[in-house]
Amino acid sequence: MMSFPIANRIKEVQSPVIPIVGEWVAAHPGTISLGQGVVHYPPPPEVQQGIKTFQSDPVHHKYKLVQGIPELLSAVRDKLQSDNKIRINPADRLMITAGSNMAFMNAIMAIADFGDEIILPKPYYFNHEMAITMLGAVPKGIEPDTRMLPTLSGIEAAITPKTRAVVTISPNNPSGMVFPESLLTEINHLCKERGIYHISDEAYEYFLFDDAIHFSPGSLPGSEGHTFSLFSLSKAFGFASWRIGYMVMPADLMPSVKKIQDTNLICAPAISQFAAVSALAAGKSYCTQHLPSMNHVRRHLLDGLEDLTPFVRIIPAKGAFYILIELDMDAEPLHVVEKLIREHQVAIIPGTAFGLNDGCYLRIAFGALKEETANEAVERLLKGLKKLRDEGM
Numbered sequence: 001m002m003s004f005p006i007a008n009r010i011k012e013v014q015s016p017v018i019p020i021v022g023e024w025v026a027a028h029p030g031t032i033s034l035g036q037g038v039v040h041y042p043p044p045p046e047v048q049q050g051i052k053t054f055q056s057d058p059v060h061h062k063y064k065l066v067q068g069i070p071e072l073l074s075a076v077r078d079k080l081q082s083d084n085k086i087r088i089n090p091a092d093r094l095m096i097t098a099g100s101n102m103a104f105m106n107a108i109m110a111i112a113d114f115g116d117e118i119i120l121p122k123p124y125y126f127n128h129e130m131a132i133t134m135l136g137a138v139p140k141g142i143e144p145d146t147r148m149l150p151t152l153s154g155i156e157a158a159i160t161p162k163t164r165a166v167v168t169i170s171p172n173n174p175s176g177m178v179f180p181e182s183l184l185t186e187i188n189h190l191c192k193e194r195g196i197y198h199i200s201d202e203a204y205e206y207f208l209f210d211d212a213i214h215f216s217p218g219s220l221p222g223s224e225g226h227t228f229s230l231f232s233l234s235k236a237f238g239f240a241s242w243r244i245g246y247m248v249m250p251a252d253l254m255p256s257v258k259k260i261q262d263t264n265l266i267c268a269p270a271i272s273q274f275a276a277v278s279a280l281a282a283g284k285s286y287c288t289q290h291l292p293s294m295n296h297v298r299r300h301l302l303d304g305l306e307d308l309t310p311f312v313r314i315i316p317a318k319g320a321f322y323i324l325i326e327l328d329m330d331a332e333p334l335h336v337v338e339k340l341i342r343e344h345q346v347a348i349i350p351g352t353a354f355g356l357n358d359g360c361y362l363r364i365a366f367g368a369l370k371e372e373t374a375n376e377a378v379e380r381l382l383k384g385l386k387k388l389r390d391e392g393m
Contacts, residue, residue, distance in 0.1 A: 013133045014126065017334070017353040024341045032369070032377035033347040037173060037322070039367045040374075043238045043279055044286045050278035054271045064267040066258050068096025068246070072273045075280040076246050083205070083284060085219035086229060092251040093224070095261060096276075098268045100203050100232035100245035105131050105264075107199055107228045107247065110256040112137040112164045118199075119158050119166040121150035123324070123354035123361075125173050125201065138162070141355045148175040148315050148324065152186050165197040165228075166190075171204040171214065171319025174354045174363040178208065178319035181215040188217040192226050203232040203245075204320040206287040207367075209295050212318035218248055225250050235367075236287035237279045242272040294321060297366045297374040304382040311389040321367030324351065327360040327385075329392065336360060336388065344384035346377050 018035065025031045054060045067073065073090040080086040088094055097103040104127070112118060114136035120129060122141045132139040140163070142154045155166055166187060170179035184200070191198040198217060205214045218229035229248040233239035249257060261267075279286075301323055305312050315324040327336070333350030341347050351361025364381065366374055 009134060009136050013130050014353075016126070016130070017349060020334075021337060021341070021347055021349060024338055025347050028341055028345055031341055031345040031347055032373060032380065034364050034366060034369075034374075034377050034381060035347045035349045036368050037235075037365050038240050039235060039238050039290070039321070040370050041238050041290055043242070043275070044282040046278040046282045047275040048278075050275040051271060054274035060270055060274070064270045064273070066262045066267055067091075067094065068268060069270065069273045069277075071277045072096055072280075075277050079280055080248065084202075084216040084229070086216055086248060088224075088248055092254060093248050095247050095249065095254075095257055096268045096273060097245045097247055097261070098243040098265055099234060100201065100230045100247070101127055101131070102261075102265065103228075103230045103245050103247035104128060104199070104201065105135070106257050106260050107165075107197075107230070107249065108132055108135050108137060109260045110249075110253050111197055115162065116164045117160060117162045118164060119155060120355070121155065121166075121168065123148060123172070123174050123351065123356050124167070125169055126353045128167060128169075128201075129355065137164070148172070148177050149179065149183065150187070152183070152190060155187060156190060159194055159196065163194070163196050165199050167199045167201065168217075169201040171207055171212075172317070172322075173204065173320055174322050174349070174351070175315050175324040176317025176320045176322040177315065178212040178214065178317070181213070184215055184217045185220060188220055188223055188227060192222065197226050197228060197250075198223070199228040199230065201230045203230070203235055205231070206236045206284050207291070207294075207320050209291070209298060209318045214319070225252070233276055233279060236284065237276075237282075239272075239276070239279065242269070242275060244268055244272045244276045293371050294367060297369075297371055297378065298323070300375055301364065301366055301378050301381075304378060305385075308382070308385055308389060312385060321365060323364045323366065325362050325364065326351075327362065327388065329360055329388065331360050333360050333362060336362065339388075340381065340384045343387070344380045346380035346384060348381065
């Protein structure tokens with residue numbers, strides 16, 4: 001039988017681990033997932049008004065401007081100024097995208113050619129690594145310090161003539177670490193000095209616990225010429241399937257990004273854009289009102305994990321809705337995940353998906369479940385980890 005070619009750059013892309021874990025969950029009915037990075041609450045009720053506005057005029061069913069509808073561009077501009085201290089002219093620097101994954105793809109396509117390098121501090125978001133590889137660029141992972149934070153020296157050592165950007169994610173997926181303002185400032189200044197871009201992914205900007213404070217490097221004076229700031233409604237506003245995000249970019253790149261988005265998408269879904277206008281009117285308080293119940297689950301999880309030290313090493317995170325742990329055992333993380341599903345009916349994600357190949361790292365997500373169900377999942381997880389410790393797998 002004749003074989004037909006498959007693009008090598010796609011064959012080299014890692015297979016997403018979440019569908020694999022999802023198949024195991026489906027094969028074990030009753031399993032509770034602490035794996036998926038979504039929230040348990042729906043969009044704000046105000047979005048119904050946005051949908052009505054969309055439906056009020058047949059013209060809204062036609063293609064919209066590549067950049068986004070004027071109402072949403074205006075609402076995002078105001079949000080960026082009030083919440084992120086980023087002041088922009090939307091016409092020059094703002095693009096509405098179908099989620100922040102698309103924003104990241106837009107950015108990489110606009111700045112990198114085949115063989116160019118993008119520095120990804122570990123642990124990285126696996127879709128970032130996949131997108132870079134898929135587009136023919138080279139993801140260059142660098143090791144973190146013991147707190148799962150990148151070091152300026154590590155980034156500087158990784159820069160070569162082929163480097164086009166450094167990516168930061170804060171609050172971080174998968175570690176939950178909130179990067180200090182001083183570190184993000186140093187990285188941004190280094191990028192400017194070396195003539196490379198800083199891509200700042202801020203999808204979890206409102207998910208902060210204890211005394212954590214989010215900082216947007218795009219607010220720094222002089223950052224506008226080399227900084228991408230990526231945002232999403234998926235998490236904070238329960239908008240995951242609505243596919244709305246947005247990107248702030250250097251003005252010189254707007255013509256390139258318009259070409260990319262017009263070819264790939266034309267425009268983000270119009271009905272979702274109108275809904276997003278109403279969601280942003282509800283403001284960040286719609287998200288932050290849910291944080292106390294999330295924090296109850298987080299504290300329950302952390303307290304239980306503390307009882308398992310030193311077998312379990314906890315990364316001391318204060319952001320997003322993830323806890324990253326390392327087990328003191330020589331085991332393949334994916335095998336641990338499969339065993340927890342099979343024997344204890346609880347699912348988490350292996351750290352190998354995020355570039356953590358040295359050690360048995362696991363990511364626990366606590367945002368997708370309401371408190372009662374989440375607490376049950378935590379109890380199953382703790383029981384499973386205790387058994388792993390006692391058995392030595």
